[in-house]
Amino acid sequence: MKKLQLVVLAAFAIIVIGCTKDNPLTEETQETNLTSETSQELLTIPQINKIIDEQLRRTGDFSWDKTSDQVLWSATVHGSGILTIGYGEKGESFSTEKNARLTDSKNAIISEVISMEKGSRKETLFEDDDVLNVIDVQVKSLKTITELRKRNDIRYMEPNAYSFFYSEQYPQNRSSSGCGKDGQTLNNNDYRTVAPGSLVSWTYDEHNIEQAWSYSTGSGVTVGLIDTGVSQSQPLLGSNFNDGYSTGRTIQKYGTFIDSAWPWSNNYDGPHDKCGHGTSMGSTIASPRNNDNLPVGVAYNSNLIAYRATEDVLLNDYHERKGVKDALRQLADRSDVKIISMSIGYPWSINNVKDAVRYAHSRGKLIFAAGGTSLDFTNWYPVIFPASMSETVAVTGITDDGTYEQCDTCHDGSEIEFTIVMQRANDNGRTSAVLGFxxxxTDYVGGSSVATATTAGIAALVWERHPTWSRSQVLNKMRQSSEFYPNKDSTKGYGNIDALQAVQ
Structure with a gap:
C-alpha cells in the first residue's frame, strides 16, 4: 500500500546519536553554555542534531531560544548564514498598519547586523515582510548572535535554512516525504458508485458524508489548500473541475515555493504539483461529481485555491518555510476564503510560519492542520506543528475497528479536535480512495493528511448551510456533531464527525 502521508519523522528514531565524537555537547554542557563564556568552536551538523534530539526527547518540544549562542550560530552557518528574526514585543506577530515603533526597531536591528557583519544593506537583508514582523538577514559572526540576543525587541531568532532532517547522512529526506505519483487500482469494496457515475470512498460512509449532500455540497464556499500544489496532468483538478454535478465553481492555482538550494534565489517553481501529495488532498476536498467513474470530493461544489508552497510535506527547507508563510499571507488577505487546509508540518514550531498562521487566524480563517503521520517506530512523538497551535484545528486518522484505534502512522495528543476514519483495520489496511496524479x-491516501482534508471538506458543507456564520459557529457545530461531545477525549478530541448531523 502506497503511503502518501505526512512522513515528518521518518528518520527521527535513528538521528545521529552515535556521530558525536568531535567534541559533542551533552545536555549538561549545553545548559552550562547558556550562562558561561560562549565557545568559539563551530559545531558539526551531527552535534547540533544531537542537541535537538535530546531537547525533543526530554521536553517533547524544541526551541532555538533554549540553546546556546554557539548552537544557534553554528546552525545558522550551516544554513547558509540565514537568520530569521521576529521583532517587536511578545505576541506582536504582525502589523496591519504602519507602526513607527516597530519600523524603528526593525531598522535598528538591520543596522546592528550590518555594522557587526561589515556588509551593505543589500548583502545583509534577504526578506522584509510587509505585514508580518519578520526579517531574514545574513549572519556569519558568532558575536552578532550574542549581541542580538541582548536586545529586548526581538521575539525570536531561528536558522531557517538549517534542516534537522537534511544532511549528508540523510539526503533523501529533502524531497521525498509523503510523495508518490503512481496510481493504484481500487478494490471494489472500497467505493460505491453514485449518480451520475462517481465513486464514493468507503471512508465517507463512516461520517455520513453522502447523506449530508442532500443538504449541502459546499457551493459558494472557498477552501484554500496549502500543500505541494495539484497536478497539471489531472484535468479534474484543472480544465474539467467544472463538470457533471460540479458546475459554477472555480479552481485557482498559485506557487510560492522557490525551487533552489540557494536561499537568495527567486526562481519560483510555479503552481503545479511534482510530488503527488497536494493532488490527493485537492481530490479529497473538491474533486468533481461527474460520470468519469472516479472518486468524488467531500465538498464537490466548493471552490478551491491550491498553493504549491512546499516541495513535500516536511517543512525542512528555507524556501518551503517561506513558501508556506507567503501562502498563508495571501490566503489570509482574500475575503472569499473561509477555510485553509494544511496537511504539512514539522516536529517543532517554525516561528515565521507561526506568525503567518496567527495573521490568517486574525482574519477569520478556519485553519485545519494534520496532527502528524510518520513511520510506526516514531509514533511516540506528539502532535506536530502547526497542528500544535491553538489557532489551528488539529485532526488525526483512526481505523474502522470501532475502538478509535490510532492509524498505523498517525499521531495524536491533547491538541486533537477531530478524528476521521481513513484506514481499514483489516484488508491490508487500505485507506481513502482519491484521484490519481x-x-x-485512481489512488489510495492515508494518515492524518487525508483526515485533515476530509475535515476541511466537511467544514465547507457546514459553511454553505450557514453562510453568515463565523468561524467559531462553524467549528462549534462540528464539535456538537461529533461522537464524544460535550466531552473531549485526552488524545482523540471530540472524535468522529457526523457530517449529516453537522448540516441539519
Whole structure:
C-alpha cells in the first residue's frame, strides 16, 4: 500500500546519536553554555542534531531560544548564514498598519547586523515582510548572535535554512516525504458508485458524508489548500473541475515555493504539483461529481485555491518555510476564503510560519492542520506543528475497528479536535480512495493528511448551510456533531464527525 502521508519523522528514531565524537555537547554542557563564556568552536551538523534530539526527547518540544549562542550560530552557518528574526514585543506577530515603533526597531536591528557583519544593506537583508514582523538577514559572526540576543525587541531568532532532517547522512529526506505519483487500482469494496457515475470512498460512509449532500455540497464556499500544489496532468483538478454535478465553481492555482538550494534565489517553481501529495488532498476536498467513474470530493461544489508552497510535506527547507508563510499571507488577505487546509508540518514550531498562521487566524480563517503521520517506530512523538497551535484545528486518522484505534502512522495528543476514519483495520489496511496524479488514475491516501482534508471538506458543507456564520459557529457545530461531545477525549478530541448531523 502506497503511503502518501505526512512522513515528518521518518528518520527521527535513528538521528545521529552515535556521530558525536568531535567534541559533542551533552545536555549538561549545553545548559552550562547558556550562562558561561560562549565557545568559539563551530559545531558539526551531527552535534547540533544531537542537541535537538535530546531537547525533543526530554521536553517533547524544541526551541532555538533554549540553546546556546554557539548552537544557534553554528546552525545558522550551516544554513547558509540565514537568520530569521521576529521583532517587536511578545505576541506582536504582525502589523496591519504602519507602526513607527516597530519600523524603528526593525531598522535598528538591520543596522546592528550590518555594522557587526561589515556588509551593505543589500548583502545583509534577504526578506522584509510587509505585514508580518519578520526579517531574514545574513549572519556569519558568532558575536552578532550574542549581541542580538541582548536586545529586548526581538521575539525570536531561528536558522531557517538549517534542516534537522537534511544532511549528508540523510539526503533523501529533502524531497521525498509523503510523495508518490503512481496510481493504484481500487478494490471494489472500497467505493460505491453514485449518480451520475462517481465513486464514493468507503471512508465517507463512516461520517455520513453522502447523506449530508442532500443538504449541502459546499457551493459558494472557498477552501484554500496549502500543500505541494495539484497536478497539471489531472484535468479534474484543472480544465474539467467544472463538470457533471460540479458546475459554477472555480479552481485557482498559485506557487510560492522557490525551487533552489540557494536561499537568495527567486526562481519560483510555479503552481503545479511534482510530488503527488497536494493532488490527493485537492481530490479529497473538491474533486468533481461527474460520470468519469472516479472518486468524488467531500465538498464537490466548493471552490478551491491550491498553493504549491512546499516541495513535500516536511517543512525542512528555507524556501518551503517561506513558501508556506507567503501562502498563508495571501490566503489570509482574500475575503472569499473561509477555510485553509494544511496537511504539512514539522516536529517543532517554525516561528515565521507561526506568525503567518496567527495573521490568517486574525482574519477569520478556519485553519485545519494534520496532527502528524510518520513511520510506526516514531509514533511516540506528539502532535506536530502547526497542528500544535491553538489557532489551528488539529485532526488525526483512526481505523474502522470501532475502538478509535490510532492509524498505523498517525499521531495524536491533547491538541486533537477531530478524528476521521481513513484506514481499514483489516484488508491490508487500505485507506481513502482519491484521484490519481495522472488523468484517469485512481489512488489510495492515508494518515492524518487525508483526515485533515476530509475535515476541511466537511467544514465547507457546514459553511454553505450557514453562510453568515463565523468561524467559531462553524467549528462549534462540528464539535456538537461529533461522537464524544460535550466531552473531549485526552488524545482523540471530540472524535468522529457526523457530517449529516453537522448540516441539519
Amino acid at each position: 495522472y488523468n484517469g488514475d
